[in-house]
Amino acid sequence: MQGIIVAYRLVVELFGSAKLFLARVNELAFTPGVAEILEQILVLWRITRQKVLVPTFQVIVIVCMAMSVIVLIEKALLGVVSWCARVSHRRPEKIYKCDPIAEDKELGSLAYPMVLVQIPMYNEMEVYQLSIGAACRLTWPVDRLIVQVLDDSTDPLIKALVEKECQKWRKQGRNVRYETREDRGGYKAGNLREGMKHDDYVQDCEYVAIFDADFQPESDFLVTTVPFLVHNPRLALVQARWTFVNSNDCLLTRMQEISMDYHFKVEQEAGSSICGFFGYNGTAGVWRVQVLNEAGGWNDRTTAEDMDLAVRAALLGWDFLYVGAIKVKSELPSTLKAYRSQQHRWSCGPALLFKKMLLEILMAKKLSIGKKFYIVYNFFIARRFISAFFTFFFFSLLLPMKIFFPEITIPGWESVLIPTTITLLHAVGTPRSFYLLVLWVLFENVMALHRCKAILIGLVEAGRVNEWIVTEKLGNRLKMKLIVNVTRRFLLRERFHLLELMLGTFLLLCACFDFGYRENYFYVFIIPQSIAYFVVGFGYVGVVVPNLDT
Numbered sequence: 001m002q003g004i005i006v007a008y009r010l011v012v013e014l015f016g017s018a019k020l021f022l023a024r025v026n027e028l029a030f031t032p033g034v035a036e037i038l039e040q041i042l043v044l045w046r047i048t049r050q051k052v053l054v055p056t057f058q059v060i061v062i063v064c065m066a067m068s069v070i071v072l073i074e075k076a077l078l079g080v081v082s083w084c085a086r087v088s089h090r091r092p093e094k095i096y097k098c099d100p101i102a103e104d105k106e107l108g109s110l111a112y113p114m115v116l117v118q119i120p121m122y123n124e125m126e127v128y129q130l131s132i133g134a135a136c137r138l139t140w141p142v143d144r145l146i147v148q149v150l151d152d153s154t155d156p157l158i159k160a161l162v163e164k165e166c167q168k169w170r171k172q173g174r175n176v177r178y179e180t181r182e183d184r185g186g187y188k189a190g191n192l193r194e195g196m197k198h199d200d201y202v203q204d205c206e207y208v209a210i211f212d213a214d215f216q217p218e219s220d221f222l223v224t225t226v227p228f229l230v231h232n233p234r235l236a237l238v239q240a241r242w243t244f245v246n247s248n249d250c251l252l253t254r255m256q257e258i259s260m261d262y263h264f265k266v267e268q269e270a271g272s273s274i275c276g277f278f279g280y281n282g283t284a285g286v287w288r289v290q291v292l293n294e295a296g297g298w299n300d301r302t303t304a305e306d307m308d309l310a311v312r313a314a315l316l317g318w319d320f321l322y323v324g325a326i327k328v329k330s331e332l333p334s335t336l337k338a339y340r341s342q343q344h345r346w347s348c349g350p351a352l353l354f355k356k357m358l359l360e361i362l363m364a365k366k367l368s369i370g371k372k373f374y375i376v377y378n379f380f381i382a383r384r385f386i387s388a389f390f391t392f393f394f395f396s397l398l399l400p401m402k403i404f405f406p407e408i409t410i411p412g413w414e415s416v417l418i419p420t421t422i423t424l425l426h427a428v429g430t431p432r433s434f435y436l437l438v439l440w441v442l443f444e445n446v447m448a449l450h451r452c453k454a455i456l457i458g459l460v461e462a463g464r465v466n467e468w469i470v471t472e473k474l475g476n477r478l479k480m481k482l483i484v485n486v487t488r489r490f491l492l493r494e495r496f497h498l499l500e501l502m503l504g505t506f507l508l509l510c511a512c513f514d515f516g517y518r519e520n521y522f523y524v525f526i527i528p529q530s531i532a533y534f535v536v537g538f539g540y541v542g543v544v545v546p547n548l549d550t
Contacts, residue, residue, distance in 0.1 A: 049405075057401060057408050064398055065411070067390035068418045074382040075425045078270040085273050092272075092323045097231040100223065109141035113230060115222055116205040116289075117145065120191045121162065122152040122184070122470045124213035127331070128162050134216040136169045136176065139223050146205065147176045150195045152184050177201070186300030187468040188282075189308075193298040205289055212283040214331040214473045216245075224326050225286045236291040236318035237310070239268065240284045240326040246334060252542035253332045254433055255443050256339070260332070261429035267383070268322040275371045276319030279350075279379065282306030284328040291318055301356065302458075303468055304349025311357055314375065317366035331473050335542045340450060340497075341469040347388065347451040351458025352465055354380045385455060392448035395419075395529065396503055400510040403522055442532035443541075449499060495539040504533030 084090075092098070104111040117135045121128060135147045149166050153159045159180070166178040181194050192210070196202055207226055211217060217240075225238045241264045247257040271278030282305070292298075295312040298305055310320065333339040361367070361375055399415065402408050423441055427434050457465055507530035511523035535541060 054405055054407050057398070057405055060393070060398055061408060061410055061414075064390060064394045065414050067386045068394065068414060070382050071387050071390055072418050072422055074378055074387075075422055077378075078266050079425050079428065081270040081273050082266045085269060090273065091325070092228065092321055096228055096235070096321060098224075098227040099231060101227060101230060109144050112141050112144040113206040113226065114144050114146070114204045115140060115226060115286075116202060116208040117147045118150060118192060118195050118208060118210045119148070119213060120150040120152070120188050120195070120210075121213035123155050123158050124153070124473060125155075125158050125161070127214045127473045128158070129165055130216050131211055131213045132162075132165050132169065132176070135211060136172075136174045137219050138217065138221055139219045142173055142175065145175060145222075146201055147174060148195055148198075148202075149176065149178050150191045151178065151180050152187075152191050154184075186298075187303075187305075189298040189300035189305035192305075193300075196292065196297060202289075207286050208289055208292065209286045210283055211328070212330070215242075215283050216329040217284065218328070221326065221328065222286070225323065228321055228323070229286060229288055232321075234317075234319050235321055236288050236313050237280060237320040238286045239272075239278070239281060239320065239322045240328050241265075241268075241322075241324045242281070242284060242330045243327045244332050245329050246331050249334055250542055251436075251439070252336065252339060253334060254436055255440050256332045258426065258430045258433050258436070258440050259444070262426045263429075264322075264324060265429045266425075269324055271374075271379070272320060272322035275368075275374050276321070277314050277371060277375060277379070278310070278320055278322055280306045280310040280320070284330070288318075291316070302349045302352045303345040303466060304353050307350055308353050308357075311353065311361065311375065314371070315360065315364040315367055333471050333542075335472065336536065336539055338472040339542065342471045343447060343450055344454045344464070345468065347384070347454035348458040348465060348467075350380065350384050351455040352461065353458075354384075355459055355461075388448050388451040388455060391445055392452045395445045396449065396507070396533075399522075400507055400526055403510050403514045403518060403526075406518070438528075442529055443536070445529060446500060446503075446532050446536045449503060453499070497537045497539070500533045500537030504530050504537055507533060 101112055117138065119131050119135060121131070124131075132147070132149060138145065147169070149162060151159055151162050153162065163178050166176045169176045177198070179195060179198065181191070184190065186193065196208075207229055209217075209222065209225070221240070225240065228238045229235050242260065244253070244257055244260070247253050268278045268281075291313050292309070294316055295309060299308050299312075302308055314320075333342055358376065361372060364372065367375075399410070402410060419441075423437055426440075427437055433440070456462075507526050511526040511530060514520070514523040514526065
């Protein structure tokens with residue numbers, strides 16, 4: 001043990017000061033041969049440090065500076081566009097014709113187009129009644145609306161309950177179709193693709209609205225979305241905004257709300273305004289069936305089947321419209337396990353899709369150069385890849401390593417100004433959570449590790465590239481006891497996350513070194529990030545519900 005302590009002190013003082021290192025060597029009274037070896041190690045270390053490590057880290061600093069500027073420009077551009085859209089009152093209804101479908105006494109309900117509502121689900125015990133009920137209450141002529149419940153459940157009890165719910169609404173006069181299949185091939189994409197094969201009733205539908213099992217559209221959803229498609233023949237998709245019934249349930253859902261509100265209020269709004277393109281969110285949207293068919297239908301080659309369809313439709317020259325005024329209730333993942341699985345899918349899928357479709361995007365003849373640039377650079381590279389890698393490498397690796405290499409120069413605007421500006425730009429989406437921004441930044445820095453790993457898996461097509469785990473829903477009756485029960489069901493290996501714990505330990509050691517051997521108070525910023533890694537690493541997120549009594 002004494003030898004380990006001595007070795008640790010030597011390593012620490014080697015990083016901290018060559019003079020301290022030599023003083024320690026003399027103090028320990030090593031034999032001349034050992035002392036000479038240690039002095040040679042010091043010389044070799046000096047050469048390696050000055051000729052290799054410091055220049056390497058300085059290059060990394062420059063790369064991070066470039067990435068931070070790219071991220072800042074992308075965030076600022078989206079922010080300015082979405083702000084201008086609000087200030088100039090460029091609402092979708094002012095740009096696109098969306099008059100209500102005119103009543104015709106002779107045609108009657110035939111004046112309305114046939115609409116298919118698809119609800120894909122998998123063992124959705126807690127929420128199946130909410131989504132089916134909401135779909136069946138949609139305001140639309142009964143004979144012009146088909147609700148298709150696509151049940152991939154493997155639990156016989158849940159399948160029986162879902163089928164019984166469909167039968168209940170059929171008895172009330174609703175055209176509800178309960179469809180199952182023999183296996184879950186292709187997961188959600190395969191389920192939706194199979195649903196479109198029922199030609200006996202699907203071929204008559206002009207539009208298809210899709211809702212995940214936890215989504216509850218308002219009764220006027222079709223009345224407010226379908227007219228955009230009816231009156232504007234070049235529109236392929238109308239996407240609504242998500243709102244969250246459980247955003248106040250725990251700190252994890254509050255953190256997600258900040259990110260998701262920014263995504264809809266800024267990213268989707270700006271994409272719709274700039275070039276009529278954005279990533280389809282997989283639910284709470286209405287597609288023109290013609291576009292689905294032209295684009296080749298649902299494809300399960302990645303876990304981002306919604307984005308895949310959107311990109312293929314865009315390559316054919318179709319436009320998309322985001323209408324933020326139309327809101328659909330949904331549920332955020334309340335457990336860390338569910339959130340990590342969702343984020344893996346949302347990061348890995350787009351990376352694999354980008355790899356598979358990059359050449360196709362660049363060669364598309366019906367896509368303008370500007371739109372190609374937006375999709376490749378803004379939508380994929382800057383927003384999904386560079387943003388994640390900059391966040392992780394800069395805050396979790398480069399800044400801590402600067403403690404050991406004080407020669408590295410990081411400009412103040414790079415370490416303070418740009419991150420602060422990016423954070424404030426994110427805050428505009430959820431003003432009520434402004435006081436949580438520091439915690440949100442720490443949490444996002446931790447999740448950046450998970451996202452970077454998923455992106456790399458997608459790019460190299462490693463083992464988990466097509467892993468699909470359905471996000472667990474707990475219903476809008478979520479309470480503390482229920483969350484704790486869900487958390488306790490985790491296996492030990494699911495509760496602890498090794499990479500996060502390793503990063504937390506690394507940051508803690510960096511903070512201790514800074515406290516003992518530096519005078520720059522860097523540890524004040526490193527310790528909170530280390531704690532955040534430990535909190536996530538030990539799985540203590542998504543457990544505490546602050547509003548238990550409400």
